Amino acid sequence: MIRLVLLDIEGTTLPISFVRDVMFPYAAKALPELLTRQDNPKVVEAIADIAATHPGESPLSVCESWMAKDEKAAPLKSLQGIAWKSGFDDGALKADLYPDVPPALRSWHDAGLKLAVYSSGSVQAQKLLYGHTAQGDLTPLFNGFFDLSTGGKKDSQSYARIAESMDLPPAEILFLSDIGAELDAASQAGLQVCQLVRPQDETIAHDGAPQAATLEDVSSLFSLPS
Numbered sequence: 001m002i003r004l005v006l007l008d009i010e011g012t013t014l015p016i017s018f019v020r021d022v023m024f025p026y027a028a029k030a031l032p033e034l035l036t037r038q039d040n041p042k043v044v045e046a047i048a049d050i051a052a053t054h055p056g057e058s059p060l061s062v063c064e065s066w067m068a069k070d071e072k073a074a075p076l077k078s079l080q081g082i083a084w085k086s087g088f089d090d091g092a093l094k095a096d097l098y099p100d101v102p103p104a105l106r107s108w109h110d111a112g113l114k115l116a117v118y119s120s121g122s123v124q125a126q127k128l129l130y131g132h133t134a135q136g137d138l139t140p141l142f143n144g145f146f147d148l149s150t151g152g153k154k155d156s157q158s159y160a161r162i163a164e165s166m167d168l169p170p171a172e173i174l175f176l177s178d179i180g181a182e183l184d185a186a187s188q189a190g191l192q193v194c195q196l197v198r199p200q201d202e203t204i205a206h207d208g209a210p211q212a213a214t215l216e217d218v219s220s221l222f223s224l225p226s
């Protein structure tokens with residue numbers, strides 16, 4: 001029995017091209033000025049975290065190199081979340097989710113399933129993104145938001161923590177992601193898993209998990225309401 005659907009974002013509900021070609025360039029443009037904001041404790045904390053792992057290097061260069069490799073580094077994700085806020089607030093950014101996503105989320109929610117997000121993007125960024133989609137504010141559909149502060153997405157302990165935090169047995173949670181190593185970690189923690197293989201994202205199919213091309217396919221595979 002599935003009671004909670006836990007969703008990755010990039011490559012699962014949102015095209016990778018939107019993150020790479022729209023969101024990252026927006027943040028990259030804002031970063032030089034953002035990194036000077038010593039009055040923002042989150043910025044100061046991120047800079048200190050970068051200095052701890054990259055002593056003597058310019059925080060901006062480190063962030064640029066992380067972005068070029070789409071590296072899921074927590075200080076970068078925190079800074080990007082701050083940078084995206086003004087873009088989502090003033091309408092310059094609007095999340096262009098895969099078209100199958102809003103109707104599936106609504107059907108699942110209306111049928112009583114719980115929904116939660118687990119993404120490398122910061123919780124602030126997750127709420128901004130789902131709060132500003134082409135189909136309106138979807139944040140009321142979600143019961144929980146989890147980011148790297150819960151732990152890495154390739155670490156099975158993170159999924160155990162999410163299950164505990166949502167007060168559910170791991171077996172009653174279905175985790176959806178495009179990344180094989182994340183699905184393996186979730187499966188190891190006892191969650192049910194399904195890989196989203198999006199042709200637009202050229203997802204590499206993973207042997208160890210059932211596969212779906214859309215959330216509608218997920219509904220069929222797992223007998224969820226659609």
Ligand SMILES: CSCCC(=O)C(=O)COP(=O)(O)O
Nearest residue numbers: 008009010119120121125126
């Ligand atoms: C609000 S998420 C923005 C995209 C992003 O920065 C990211 O790292 C998404 O990674 P995911 O874990 O969702 O694949």
Ligand SMILES: [Mg+2]
Nearest residue numbers: 008010011178
């Ligand atoms: Mg992903």
